[in-house]
Amino acid sequence: MENIETTIITTTTSPYSPQSLVIISPCAACKVLRRRCVEKCVLAPYFPPNDPLKFTTAHRVFGASNIIKFLQELPEPQRADAVSSMVYEANARLRDPVYGCAGAICQLQKQINELQEQLAKAQAEIVNMQCQHANLMALICLELPSNDLKSFDDDFTSGYQSNTNFIDENNLGLLWEPLWT
Structure with missing residues (x-):
């Protein structure tokens, strides 16, 4: 029993x-x-x-x-x-007398599709930002004098630990153009 x-x-x-x-x-x-x-x-x-x-x-x-x-x-x-x-x-x-579990499954699949779309958009934004970052870095590398390029690269790859030598008007000299006026 x-x-x-x-x-x-x-x-x-x-x-x-x-x-x-x-x-x-x-x-x-x-x-x-x-x-x-x-x-x-x-x-x-x-x-x-x-x-x-x-x-x-x-x-x-x-x-x-x-x-x-x-x-x-x-x-x-x-x-x-x-x-x-x-x-x-x-x-x-x-x-749900008409659809039962099938209705729940359909609703969950719809949620999955929506989340996959959001994920694809977020991944596209990440790729876009990475491209913008690469373009900005290429532009900065082209415009920096060669002696400042080494210190800039060291500062950039060290994770911005020392912000004193990052981009400021003294390092860029006459190449600095403000984004706004």
């Missing part, structure tokens, strides 16, 4: 002879179906008595006989996953 709760109720018929009865709490499926839960109930391991909504949802969409037949056809290791899938599909079908 796996996953079946037992409750022991003690009743006394006389003060000297207590009598105990064992009552097995039926699984949620048997409770909903109002039937006696047998010891080898196919549904008991997957629909515990404390979660009747799980079976009710699956029952409304698939029906009890279809659930039982489906579980009996599967090997035991696959049954728990099958029940999870049925409950998920049933919840999706109740939320």
Whole structure:
């Protein structure tokens, strides 16, 4: 008897002879179906008595006989996953009776496409900025006097650790043209 709760109720018929009865709490499926839960109930391991909504949802969409037949056809290791899938599909079908899981999948694919478009745009912007950076560096390298090129390159590749020798009017001399007036 796996996953079946037992409750022991003690009743006394006389003060000297207590009598105990064992009552097995039926699984949620048997409770909903109002039937006696047998010891080898196919549904008991997957629909515990404390979660009747799980079976009710699956029952409304698939029906009890279809659930039982489906579980009996599967090997035991696959049954728990099958029940999870049925409950998920049933919840999706109740939320969206026309499309069910297919509607959720379609919506997620749409989100993926939108995110892929955003990613492509961001990557294009990065490439554009890298090209602009390369063009700017080429322009700076052409306009700098050759003796200042070495110190500029050292400062640039060291990650801007020393900003004193980076681009300022003293290093560029007469080649400096302001971007605004």
